[in-house]
Amino acid sequence: MPSPSIVWFRDDLRLADNPALRAAIDRGEPIIGLYVLDEESPGIRPLGGAARWWLNGSLASLAERLAERGGALVLRRGPADRVVREAVTDAAAGAVFWNRRYGGPERAVDAGLKAVLRDAGVEVASFAASLLFEPWTVTTGAGTPYAVFSPFWRACQSLPAPRAPLPEPREIAGARHPIDSDRLDDWELLPHEPDWAGGLRETWEPGEPAARRRLREFLNNDLGHYARARDEPAAGATSLLSPRLRWGEVSPHQVWHEGVATGRAGKFLSELGWREFAWHTLFHSPDLATQNLRREFDAFPWPRLRPSALEAWRRGHTGIALVDAGMRELWVTGYMHNRVRMVTASFLIKNLLIDWRLGEQWFWDTLVDADAANNPFNWQWVAGSGADAAPYFRIFNPDLQAKKFDPDGHYVRQWAPEHLSDDPPPPIVDLRESRQAALAAYDVVKRAARG
DNA sequence: AATTATTTGTC
């Protein structure tokens, strides 16, 4: 009797460089791919709307690719500890393989399952696949997590190089007797009434093949301009790999090794280092999305929330050109250029004095690339409450940023053209006065930390 | 991964 292997796919929706899938193939028994939509396990953050849209496309692609090679993807919904055990029983599986997750609630689920399944005599193995370096292997001399990026990344680069990517399997022997699967459509991951995903469909093609094409294209054609033009939102000079890395359609190992092979990807690879830093920080501080990493920021005197100001920011009607352009790019495409993310976040926190957590939640719901580490990490970086954060007095002037990085107004014209008309909308806040108010608020933190 | 105010330099 065969005892099938279950490959539990999570944030690794790919066939190439997938150590869990490789282990299942090497085991030699029939393989069942499993994806669990878990909106119930305690502490696991439900996906945002844009993320659900991406997941739908990426799962459809993965299912098709597995089927082409003789395998299958089973979809099930519910708390993972129960659902995975049920799948093991239904399939009479002898082994379960997965690639590791690094968020607190996810690790708790995985550790519990590993223990229960092993007790039941099921072989279980987990693998490193979503980060270049395991978080517990990168610490300061004192054994504490790094709090500053440069020494963190230096330390990473002094470790043994990340392993080479695994090749894509040609054949995947599926189980003879398939087990029940939900239908992807029944999960209703796609928006309807209203269908707001038109801009996402025009902008993105989820799935591993498109992800690999984009990586090749970026490294072959765009790397030469990257260092110079990466900060210009209209230049199209960035990799656009963030959602692909978020969903694991490409692995950081593939990006790393193909990047190193070009011999000129240092600046770009350091961005991969920031991704790594964010995840390591989440590993050590699982409540990154809710708690100030620097607890002295708990003293920050957020004024009473003005809901109309928050809503104006969300919808891109602040009367500040670059902010409005960015917020609308986000709303339409599920993405925003990195520099503009910093500007819009700084504006929310430092000009509107709205708690970074509210901005983080909006990005969580609207970005196709938001993950549990990078989104809160970078919001805290801008707020000044995070790891290696911008000093509190580093307040962006969004108009000056537009002059510097969108001097010809191409980006503003694409997303918020009324700002270039004869009758541009008025700003909802005075940049100069609100800057002074923010400095005063940060001064409270400084005093509280001292006194 | 900054901005603004002030001082110094150059014509």
Place this chain on the structure above:
DNA sequence: ACAAATAAT
């Protein structure tokens, strides 16, 4: 008068 360097936040 204006640019460039520097200091302060």
